[in-house]
Amino acid sequence: MIEIKNVSKCFEKVKALDRLSLTVNDGTVFGLVGSNGAGKSTLLRVINGVFKSDVGEVLIDGENVFENISIKNKCFFVSDYPYFSNSATIENTAFLYRKIYSNWDEEYYKKLCSTFPLNIKDKIINMSKGMQRQSALILALSTRPKYLFLDEIFDGLDPVVRQLVKKLIAADVIDNGMTVMIASHNLRELEDICDYIGLLHKGGILLEKELDELKLGIHKVQIAFNDDVDESIFDELEIVNKSRSGNLFRLTIRGAEDSFMPQLRALNPAFMEALPLTLEEVFINEMEGAGYDINNIL
C-alpha cells in the first residue's frame, strides 16, 4: 500500500505539492490526472525517492521510501522522458538492472523482448519516442515491480502498442497483484485501465475516487420544455454546469441518476436524456469547479 501523508514540496518559491495526502491500495491501477503544473510528475518523483519531500512522508508497505533500498527494489519508475545514455541498448541496460533488481525475471524479459517489435541490440537513443518508451517498459516490467509508476506512458505509442501495454499491465495487476500509478493527460487511455482516479490541482488532491463511482456520480442531461421556464426550477439540484439554448437546457448534474431523474421528471419536460460523462468531461467539469477557467483559457 502506498500512503502519502501530508506531503509538501517547494521549488524555491513554487509550491509543487501542498500538504497532499493520498492512499493507493495494493493491486489497483491509480490514474493521476490534473492540469499542467498540478504536481503529478513531482508526486511520482517524491513517491519514488527521487525528490525528498520538504514536509510529510511517503510510506510504501509501511516504510519511508527515501533512500530505502529494499522498498525501491519493489518499485520501478518510468519518467515522462526516460533517460538512456548514448551507448545504451536494451541489452546492456538489462545487464545493469539484472544485477541491481533482485526480482529481475529473465524469462519474462526475453518474452517481452520478443513481444515488442524492437531489436535489443539497437541503441535506444536512435529509436523513436514511442520505441524508447517501449524499451523502458520492457525493462520496467522485467524487474517484476510490486509498484509501477508511469508518467505519460502512452505518449508516442501507436494504438496497437497502447493496447498491448494496457494488456500487459492489466495482466500483471491481476496475476501478481502489481500496483500501478499512471500520470497522464490521455484520459481516454486512463479510462480503460484505471480503477481509481486522483485529480490534482495546484499541488493538492482535488478529488480521489473509484473511476466508476466518479463517472456515475456526475451526468450530463439534456432537457427541453414546451413552454418558457425559469432557470430557478433547477435550484434544488446540484448543478455543476448549465447552458441554455431557447427552451433546451444542457445540465451537468452531480449525483446518482436515480436521485435527480425523478425531480426532473416532475418538471414535465417535453424531452429528457441523461448520459454518463467521459473522464475527460469529468475532468473539465471538476477543474471548472475548482476555478480553472477553461473558457478564458480557450
Next chain:
Amino acid sequence: MTSTISSKLKQCLSIFLWTLKTNRGVIIVYLSILGFFAVTNFALSAASGVLVLYGFMAVETFLTAMIIGLIVSIRSFSYLHSKRQTDLVGSLPVSRRTMFFSRMISAIVISGVPLLTVNLILNLVFGFNYSGMLIDSDTVSLGFLRTTVILISCIALFGLLSICCGKTSDKIISFAGINLAAPFAFWALTIIPSMMLFGYSVEVNPTLIVSLSPAFSFISFNGIYWLIFTAVCIILSFFLIKNRKAESAQSHFAYKLPLVAIKVLVSFSAGIVTAFVMLAVSSASGGMDSVMFWTGMIIGSFIAHLIVQFIFNHGTKGFLKGLIPYGAMLLCFALFFIVLGTGFFGYESYVPNVDEIKSVNFTGGAPCYIDGVNITAREVTDKKIIKEAVEAHKQALRNTDNYKKQSMLSRSSLSFADEDSEIYSYVLSDEDTTYNITYTLNDGRKVTREYPNYFDDGKVSAATIDFMRTKEYKENASPAFICDEKYLVGVDFDDMDDGMTSYTVDKPGAAEKCRKILKTFKKEYDKYGYRSESSDYTLYFSYGKMNKSAESILDIKITETVSVPKNFKKTIKLLESNQKTIKIVEDAEDTYPER
C-alpha cells in the same frame, strides 16, 4: 549488517562494471594515446640517449591523463546535473552514496589504471633499467605515480563540486575557478605582508600556494598532502551526497556555501591581479601606490564578481544579495591591509633584548639544508656578536622611519625560494642583498626578520650592511665556512678572457682540486679580509651531494658566488695553473645535469 555491506558492494561492482562498459571507447582511445607517447618517446630516447625526451613524455602523459580524467569525471557525475538522469538514477534501488562512490571509483580506475599499466609495461620492456637514457626506473615510475595521485585528487575535487553544483557548466567553471584563483589568492595573502611589514620574512611555500589546486600540484608535489586532500573531499562528499536536493539538477547550486566561496575566491584573485598591475604602473610612474593598488583591487574584483554572478545566477538575479559576501571580502581585506599598514601590532618595531636571546643566526638568503643541517646559517651564542647584531637591527629600524612614510606597499623584499631550490649566496662578497637574522630566545621562541639593503640606495639598511661586512657575520652565514667539505661538489671559475672552467667531484681527481681551491681561498680570506679590489676571476662553490639513485648525477643545493680579490694571489695562481694544465672548458649548462 554483513549482508547489507555485501549487497552494497555487489551494487557498487555492478555500477562500476556497467560504467566501464559504457566507457569502453574512452579507455581504448586513452590507452592508445598513452602507448603511442611511451613507445615513440622511449624509442627516440633509446636511439639518441637524450634524457630530455622523458620530460616531453611526462608532460604529454600528464596532459592526456588530465584531459581524459576530466572527460570521464564529467560523464561519471553527469547524472547529478541532468533532470532525466536524476529520474532514472534516483529511482534505482541503489543508495546515493553507493551510486556516487561507484562512479568516482570508475572514474579513478578508467583514468588511473591505464597510466600504471603503461608504466608497468615500460618497466617490463626495459627490464626496470633505463640507464641507457640517463634515467632510472624509479624516476619514471614515480612520475607515473605522481600523475595518478594528481588525477585522483582532481577527480575527488571534481566529485565534490559535482555534488554542490546543479549544472555541468557550473561544475567545470567552479573547478577551473578554484584551480586558477586559489593560487593567486594564497600567493597574495603570503606576499602582501612581506611588502608591507618591514622586516617580515617570508618564504613562499609553493605547496601552500597550490593547496587547493590539484591541477597545478605538479608545481610543488607533496604526495601525502594530496592524499589527505583527496580524503577530505571524499569525506565531505560522503556527507553531502545523501541530502543533496535532486531538483537542483540543471538548475541552481545544491549547496550555497561553495558558490559563495568560489565567487569570493575568484573576485579576490581577479582584484589582486588587477591591483598588482596597477601597482606596477604606479611604481613606474612614481604615483600613489596604495591608491592605485586599491583602485585596481576594487575594479578587478567587481568586474570578476559581476561575471561570476552572471554565469552562476544566469543573469542579474540575486545581484544585491551577492554583494553581501563580496562586500565582506573587501572589508576583511581592508582590515588586513590596515593592520599590516600600522605595523601589525608592533611586529615591525620589536627587537628582543640581548638578555632574552639564547642564540642568533644570519643568512644572506633563504636557508639551505643538506642532510638536515642549515649550511647557510650557524647558531651563534657569543654574547658579543649577539649584542652587535641587536644594535645593527635597532639601527636598521631607526633608519626606516622616513622610508615608511614614503611607501606603504614596497617596504620589504620578496623571496620566492624554497628549501630545495638552488639559490645564490653573496655572503662572502660585498654584494649582499638581504640581511636575514633569526633570534632563538631563551624560552625557545624564534624571532626572524629580513632586511633588504637595496632600498633607498642602501641608506635604510646602512647599519645592517655594515654588520654584514663584518667577519663575524660572513663566517656565520657563508657555506664556505659552515658547510662540511664533503658537501663541496663542484668549483667553477670564470675568467673574463678564457671563459668558464668547471670541476665537479664526479670527475676523476676533481674532488681534491675543488677542496684545494676552497682551502686556498679561505686562507687568504683569513689573512686579508675581503674589502679589496676584485680581480678578473669569479668563483662558484657548489654544495650538495651525489644523487643516490644515479651515481653520475650531482644534486647541487646551493652555489656560492664570490669575486676573487686581486690580492688573493695564491688563489689566482692556483686557478691560472688549473686553467692551463687541464683544459676542461665547458659550458656550465652541459656540466650540470637536471636538478
